Amino acid sequence: MNGASREALAAARERLDALTDSTSVDAGSLADELAAVTALLDREVSLRRVLTDPAQAGEAKAELAQRLLSTQVSGPAADLVAGMVRSRWSQSRDLVDALETLADTADLTAAQKAGKLDDVEDELFRFGRIVSGSTELRAALTDRKATTSAKSELLRGLLGGRAQSATERLVTRLVTAPRGRSLESGLESLSKLAAERRDRMVAIVTSAVPLSDPQKQRLGAALAKLYGRTMHLNLDVDPEVLGGIRVQVGDEVINGSLADRIEDASRRLAG
Numbered sequence: 001m002n003g004a005s006r007e008a009l010a011a012a013r014e015r016l017d018a019l020t021d022s023t024s025v026d027a028g029s030l031a032d033e034l035a036a037v038t039a040l041l042d043r044e045v046s047l048r049r050v051l052t053d054p055a056q057a058g059e060a061k062a063e064l065a066q067r068l069l070s071t072q073v074s075g076p077a078a079d080l081v082a083g084m085v086r087s088r089w090s091q092s093r094d095l096v097d098a099l100e101t102l103a104d105t106a107d108l109t110a111a112q113k114a115g116k117l118d119d120v121e122d123e124l125f126r127f128g129r130i131v132s133g134s135t136e137l138r139a140a141l142t143d144r145k146a147t148t149s150a151k152s153e154l155l156r157g158l159l160g161g162r163a164q165s166a167t168e169r170l171v172t173r174l175v176t177a178p179r180g181r182s183l184e185s186g187l188e189s190l191s192k193l194a195a196e197r198r199d200r201m202v203a204i205v206t207s208a209v210p211l212s213d214p215q216k217q218r219l220g221a222a223l224a225k226l227y228g229r230t231m232h233l234n235l236d237v238d239p240e241v242l243g244g245i246r247v248q249v250g251d252e253v254i255n256g257s258l259a260d261r262i263e264d265a266s267r268r269l270a271g
Helices: 004-020 027-043 045-051 058-069 075-086 092-113 117-132 135-142 148-159 165-176 183-196 213-227 258-270
Strands: 200-207 230-237 245-249 252-255
Touching: 004 027, 004 075, 004 092, 027 045, 027 075, 027 092, 027 165, 045 058, 045 092, 058 075, 075 092, 092 117, 092 165, 092 183, 117 135, 117 165, 117 183, 117 230, 135 148, 135 183, 148 165, 165 183, 183 200, 200 213, 213 230, 213 245
Parallel strands: 200 230
Antiparallel strands: 200 245, 245 252
16 A cells, blocks of 8 residues: 555554454454455445545545444444545555455454464464465365355364464455465465564574574564564474574565575585
């Protein structure tokens, strides 16, 4: 998103935070309602265009949203959507993308309130690793011929009782309604969104053997100092990393492994 849409999303996030700060609002239920509105506007293109038409008065669009949603979702959800359509959006699809982001954020907020946000972050990362390591599982979850219920049942068998409920809901929505995203990019976006809940960055750390607690603490402190933000470590073990570690933060890779050094040295000799 850029321009007006970015500003509109930022304002909507502030309203969502204000709503979920209230003890009377169930963040998990709000997430389900926002996801339902996302599906509605993703499906009904003409309605989406009306609600984002810059030629229409913001208040008129908000009243239309309220009329359509007041009997379908709770008051807080309808108010949040009405506030969003008052804003200006660069593209009509940006409104749907923003609603999807808010639904995911509400689920993560519910996990945070329950003290389970760290677990959800780790489970999203682990699930991504499982998917990347199994072509059969990825094929089953991305099969366009498979029904939504079949994919949901498969995920229930994989995650039900083994992961936090927020993790299961987030992954199920991603798989059953990818909206053009790849499974990998969707999981990465969810992981980053989870980290943002604590204003943290995510570092993917690959080592030949599991790191000890003191090693993790020292690495986390060093990365926090380097990037100026608290760092959440997603730890992975790869025996092919012969020594040291490999750290990826966003698109930046810090090569500290022996295997990388050997590869670099081989390239220099070959050159």
